[in-house]
Amino acid sequence: MIHMQNVVKTYRVARRDSGAKAAFFALFHRKYDLVRALDGLSFDIDAGEIVALLGPNGAGKSTAIKILSGILYPDSGAVECGGFSPARDRMRYTREIGVVFGQRTQLYWDVPVGDSYGLLQDIYDVPEAEFKRNLSELTELLDLKELLRTPARQLSLGQRMRCELAASLLHSPRILFLDEPTIGLDAVSKLAVRQFVKVLNEEKKTTIILTTHDMQDVEALSRRVLMIGKGKLLLDGTLQDIRRDGESLDESLVDFYQGIEGFDGKEE
């Protein structure tokens, strides 16, 4: 279903020392460093799986998700998702996927959520019957009834995340990408999101790829874990491969991160 092989993505970063003098010289001569966000990342994911991408900040998780969802072009390497090359076939491929970025919103700020949904229906050409069915199902599962008539700007974060999830599923995608879907949510909302994702995967067999820093998300949802560090795949296994006796999962994870070569707990 999803195949990534030897994918490389580099960003150019303009660097200079802080201070006025350095800023002045940078006007004439600018130094760029190439940062490899992905450095030969390879993995395969089957249809119907829930997979969690883990790794410290700056490891390349979000870059990987953005390449898989067709937003970014990889520099080199092969990417194939459901028979498409994501960025190149963007117009056809994006019909098959749903995306939620926990830190951004896809709802229109100053109209009721229901209006945003109506627009999404037209963007994805969802037939009326399918749209109605999906919407009523999602409304029930995510408890959206009141929210549909509320402008997006007046939703709480937890309410908004429920609306975002529904928004990304109105067109019955085969693959769902969740980039930090529980960031900033309270315990109740987190549970609701996890519960929903689980049901979605079990009943619709939607393939789900998520990134998160919340180990409870991973524990509740995914059997399979892909650990990424420095743009490379470090581990393809389960939480049991990370867990150590007598430690919490977070502690085990810190141990694991500190074992990554050159990792010092800071951004590069």
Added chain:
Amino acid sequence: MKKYFSFFRLRLQMGMQYRIAAFAGMATQFFWGFMLIGAYKAFYESNAAAFPMGFQALTSYIWLQQAFLALFITWRFDNDIFTMITDGGISYELARPVRLYSMWFAKNLAMRLSEAALRFAPVLLVAALLPKPYGLSLPVSLPHFLLFLLTLGLGLLTTIAFLMIVYGLAMRMLSSTGVRLFLSGIVEFLSGQVIPLPFFPDKVRFVLELLPFAGMQNVPLRIYSGDLSGTPMLHAMVLQLVWLVIFIAAGALLLRSGERRAIVQGG
């Protein structure tokens, strides 16, 4: 096509909810229109022979310009788009089956039409009631009026195609404020927004009328009052169309290459 239309409709509804902005805009436009007409009247009285347009044609030009300001002004950008470019919100646009160019074009078109829809009628109505030659006159003939509407539409499309080029440039830089101010300022001047193009010296005017910016508002506003008609009008319209096509092509290319090199900042 349906999705862009649906998006257009949603933006139109959004735009129509800002009543106070519309009211304030209208007040400004009345004031501005009176001020301009006052200033031109002083010029006209000092030497009517040196005046390159009929006074009535000029006042009609000014009132139409004020009434349809929202359609022409070059510095009315959609800030959502700039924000989206700098903060990475563009991810969501790219993760959907939509063409960036068509989507943003529809967005800007809807924004301008909704603003103009709330403002133009009262300005035109009051301007039509003002005593001659200070008010808005009727169009010189029905064909002129129809051609005015047609070129007004083309002018609006040209203006938006120009904005699209600026958005395309903004995708290549971290801060687009400089380009935005520079380009929109220059184009405002060259399109006849500050001074109608007939007021420029002949040689300058000859060049300006060949440039793409003349088609944004100079052409339709002068057709209305008959200041532009016959063969020169035909030439102006062909030129308007040619530039529109070139602008759209340039903008679409810029956006496409922008998509390819997109970097999503942070996270």
